[in-house]
Amino acid sequence: MLHAPPTSLRTQRRFITRQRFNLLGALAATAALPFLLRAIILPEDTFYASSLNALMFNGLAVLIAFWTRFSIEIYPGNRSTHVILPSIVVAHATIMTILLMARLPYDRLALVAGFTGHILWSYGLYFAVQRYIRQRIAVVPFGRVERLETIENVHWHIMHHPTLDDAAGCDGLVADFSASPPEWEAMMADAAVQGRMVYQVKQLYESLTGRVAIDHLSENSFGSLVPARGYFHLKSLGDLAFALVALPFALPVLGAIALAIKLDSPGPIFFRQRRVGQAGVPFDMLKFRTMFHRPAGSEIDEVITADGDPRVTRVGSRLRRSRLDELPQIFNIILGQMSWIGPRPEAEALSTWYTGEIPFYRYRHVVRPGITGWAQVNQGHVASVDEVHAKLQYDFYYVKYFSAWLDILIAFRTVKTMTTGFGSR
Known part of the structure; x- marks a missing residue:
């Protein structure tokens, strides 16, 4: 015999009501308001096909964004601040793709106003109400x-x-x-x-x-750590395509940074280091030199960067903070050695040491290493064994939940990491 609905069930119903309020408000701010404003500004254009399409597709974007957020936020650890912007951008990018591919007429001003209203409503509601809710x-x-x-x-x-x-x-x-x-x-x-x-x-x-505990991994956990092969190959093609498209725009930036490094301190512009990639295959990773030039060593202390490390140059400090020292790795991506997003590749000396110190460490090599990753946007650079242990848990989380959505989330959070210098050394 079922129990009568307790107080918490009524609380849950109130929560659902709040989500309905959120949805209705988003529809009003994203679809209805731009349509009405367009009607006031240009009354004769109110019922043109372009305006009606903007109304319908702005509403569709709201529904897509809500579906995406609720698919991700089944568990409370996925903070709204991390998923609001990506879900909105993905939703509006989707409707624009449909409009362009179908060659449908659309009202550009209404679509831009809808996108802006969607962001303002979602973040306004979050900062006014949702961030104060403790589950x-x-x-x-x-x-x-x-x-x-x-x-x-x-x-x-x-x-x-x-x-x-x-x-x-x-x-x-x-x-x-x-x-x-x-x-x-x-x-x-x-x-x-x-x-x-x-x-x-x-x-x-x-x-x-945002981490997978590795102290008690079972055989089922290892099975789930094998990434979806279909998305893996699609991601590899996307990495290469984006790298080739971005390369012409990156070359001027690469040249300016190279000049700054040359003027700042003597030594080579680039730093090459042997790193361990997918399937444990080593490769030479390329990045801008951020330290005073000295012969490369293989000891652990030589490949770990400490807080306030005196070896870091003036220009190198700024490059590390913005993560622009990693930009030359676009060539590693073109060569198929790295991805834009994935676990960071470790130096061979560190990888050998971690493999002996940390259980299951080699399983992080199941996916291609990346320029940025889940551990980087959550934790930053690490040095101690305990920090590496936590970083590995983040890496396992990425491998276990390997998906386009997680990559999109990391991409958005990487922008914040680059602008704030989070986790740099």
Whole structure:
């Protein structure tokens, strides 16, 4: 017999109502308002096909963006600030592609106004309301759930009785499904039937931290760490195509940086280092020299950059902060050795050391290394074994959830990393 809907279910219904308000507001700001403004400015053009198409496709962009966000935000770790802009850009880029390919008439001003209104509404609502919401999740106290208590920004309510009343006021439940007693499993089934979120502890931990724990990987985890081969090959073609298109625009920037390095300190312009790539195959990675010239060493201390490292030049410090020292790796991408996005390739000396120190380290080589990656936008450069251990967990998260959406998210967050200098050394 099912329990009567508790207070938390009513809370969930209020949450759904807020999302309906969000959707209706987005439709008004993105589709209706630009259409009405266009009608006021140019009344005779109100019902032209171009204006009607802009109205419909702006509305379609809102629906695409909402579908994308809710597909990503099933787990609470995917912060709205990380997905709002990418989902909106992808949605409006999609409708523009449809309009262009179908050769349909469209109102450019209305489309631009709709895109702007969509961003203003979404971020305005987030900063006014959503960022103050702290989720409350009920924890079924069996199995490997203790790790959750170390995660901040979530209120963890430890349950004591297998009843939904004990989870009143919570936004969802989390449990280790492999260790829950039968009466607790029945309670979770009741919660799922009532439409409440019931999380598996492992997936929730990964979502909240953006990392895959590597201390207790099972054979199922290793199986899921094999990336989708279809997207892998598509991504490789996209990397090459984008590199060839970007190369003419990058050459002037490369030349200006090369001149600045030459004027700043004696030595070569480029720095070449043996790195470990996909499948453990070594290659020579190219980047701008950011340190005073000295013979390259192979010891661990020689290939690790510390905070305030005195070897870094004045120009090198600025290049590292903006990540422009990595720009020459566009040639590594053209040669098929690297990707725009993926785990950073490590120096051979570091890779050999990490393989001996950290379990499962070699599994990060299952995908092609990248100029930027999930670990770089979440953590930055690392030095100690503990930091590398955390970085590897980010790398495993990227491999496990290898997808176009995650690459888009990393690309947007890389812009923030470049402008703020996050994680540079």
